[in-house]
Amino acid sequence: MKNLIFVFALVATFATAAQAQFKAGIKGGVTTYNMELGDFLVTNGDAADDFGLAVKDAKFGYQFGLWARLGKGLHLQPEILFSTNKVEYTVTDGSNTFIEEETYANIDVPIMAGIKLGPLRAQAGPVARFFIGSDDKLANVIENYESNHDRLKIGYQAGIGLDLWRVQLDLRYEGSLKHFGDAITVAGQDFGLDGKAGRVMATVGVAF
Numbered sequence: 001m002k003n004l005i006f007v008f009a010l011v012a013t014f015a016t017a018a019q020a021q022f023k024a025g026i027k028g029g030v031t032t033y034n035m036e037l038g039d040f041l042v043t044n045g046d047a048a049d050d051f052g053l054a055v056k057d058a059k060f061g062y063q064f065g066l067w068a069r070l071g072k073g074l075h076l077q078p079e080i081l082f083s084t085n086k087v088e089y090t091v092t093d094g095s096n097t098f099i100e101e102e103t104y105a106n107i108d109v110p111i112m113a114g115i116k117l118g119p120l121r122a123q124a125g126p127v128a129r130f131f132i133g134s135d136d137k138l139a140n141v142i143e144n145y146e147s148n149h150d151r152l153k154i155g156y157q158a159g160i161g162l163d164l165w166r167v168q169l170d171l172r173y174e175g176s177l178k179h180f181g182d183a184i185t186v187a188g189q190d191f192g193l194d195g196k197a198g199r200v201m202a203t204v205g206v207a208f
Helices: 002-020 137-141
Strands: 022-034 051-058 061-071 074-093 096-117 120-134 145-148 152-164 167-175 183-186 189-192 198-207
Touching (some): 022 074, 061 096, 061 198, 096 137, 096 152, 120 167
Antiparallel strands (some): 022 061, 022 198, 051 074, 061 074, 074 096, 096 120, 120 152
16 A cells, blocks of 8 residues: 555656656767677587677667656656667687677667756666667578567666756666577577677757
8 A cells, every 4th residue: 555655646746747847859879788798609519510609899879869858856758769789799600700790770768767956867767679670691691590589678777967958968878678689590599698788878869
């Protein structure tokens, strides 16, 4: 009962704040993964047909889209963003080793709850990620290669921001998302991936 009362009180607080102020705008910025090299190393253990795939480097990607803010001090900020990320892989196929880069595209929908003190903001909340696709460059160089991506994933974002007149600056961390899918398949054999790499995002927004 106490938890239910707390939830209703929180909703009522945000609803009251939402009536006080509404603003919306556009935003864009860069993103990169926070990972250790080799996090996604896989091998089939067959000496006759050895195969390996490892992360070499996480390149910068970008994101852009729309945001809205309901409330002033306490506020709710939903967003819808198109997001891409590039990752460079080291591929080992038998005696051959080469490097390939793959780009992933997604639609991100974070719903951030926050508090604003002067120009400073602190925000956190859930994010839904809708996988659109990748450029499949790995499939072009690895025979019988397939990647398995869930079309919808849920994670979280948290960060800080600064509002300067109509401009907003944000730095966020995103976690608990399998950005690279659950597994890859080579010649009908599945290899699990520990894909919960964190992502760091730096964006600039402008209010309409």
